[in-house]
Amino acid sequence: MKRRDFLKKAGMGTAAVAATAVNAPYVIAQKKTTIKWRMQTYAGPALAAHVIKPSIDAFNKAANGEMIVELYNADQLVPHGELFRAVQKGTIDAVQSDDDSIAAPVDVSVFAAYFPFASRYSLDVPVLFHWYGLDKIWEEAYAEVKDVTWLSAGAWDPCNFATVRPINHVEDLKGLRMYMFPTGGRFMQQFGVVPMSIPYEDVQMAIQTGELDGVAWSGITEDYTVGWADVTKYYLTNPISGAWAGSYFVHTPSWEKVPEHLKALFRLCMDSSHYYRQHWYWWGEAHYRTKGGKLKLTSIPKEEWKVVEDAALKFWDEVAAKSPRNAKVVKILKEYAKTMKEAGPPYRY
8 A cells, every 4th residue: 555545544534533523422421329328426526536537537538429428426316325226227327336335235235345354455455356256256246136237346445433532442432423334334333333324415514513423434535535534533543444345337228338349448447447546545545644634543452453353253254144155255355364464564464
């Protein structure tokens, strides 16, 4: 083919393509519907700003318009004790809380929040779930519950007493009206503590009016963050548990509608929240004890506090007797405690 003929035919081909492009019908791409979720956390605004909001903000940004999670604080949509039923009915799509205080109808819910002396440090919780098999046990338990999927558990802060009067001995616990989680409250009743259940946002006022003598809901970081350190005077350094164990739950039909890449993104954002809390609480518990300036620290002597620790082991056995699955969890907790003790410092001193 002569060079001139080749150029001539090539030009004709280009013109044909151009004509086709010009004459092609204009097609409007169908816009995907944005998935919208409503999620409620156990935390009030000041605390939620740390324990969940950054991760949900990151998710909404990374989801790039495909999905939006609207975050609500404690009791904002549903009373805290009704959260499980609300997510089961689909009133809300997701919950960040503990199984114990939202009345999850599974036997293992008793181990959530502050199961007495189940942990010493915050790292104990993820280790127990990821390396000792608690995650599989939780998946099994929630598979028996309709329309709720358990996704992930992580650690929060320890459980200490912040009160309006000092605690220097176990005897001083008698008669204290404390805002507490259900299981921790039941355990401490044997030492004279009176556990109280009121809306989260009413706690500070209840302490000011004398309805409450204090809180055993958190460690010192939350006491300062949410304002409880402003209305209490003393902080007992002896914890009844080393870390709060909380989880993420979702309405199963809502979860099933989420595409796999957004499920993966949501799981990554849960992990980012777990990680943030590990270092924020670890920093805060030391920072506020040494530089907080509002709460005076008190301690119960070690030999006296051992009475409370020994009572916890008896409590474990009572819980283990309630179901084979509970017995399995208690067996794991005992094995873990033994391993940590044998490992020595820094695991256990």
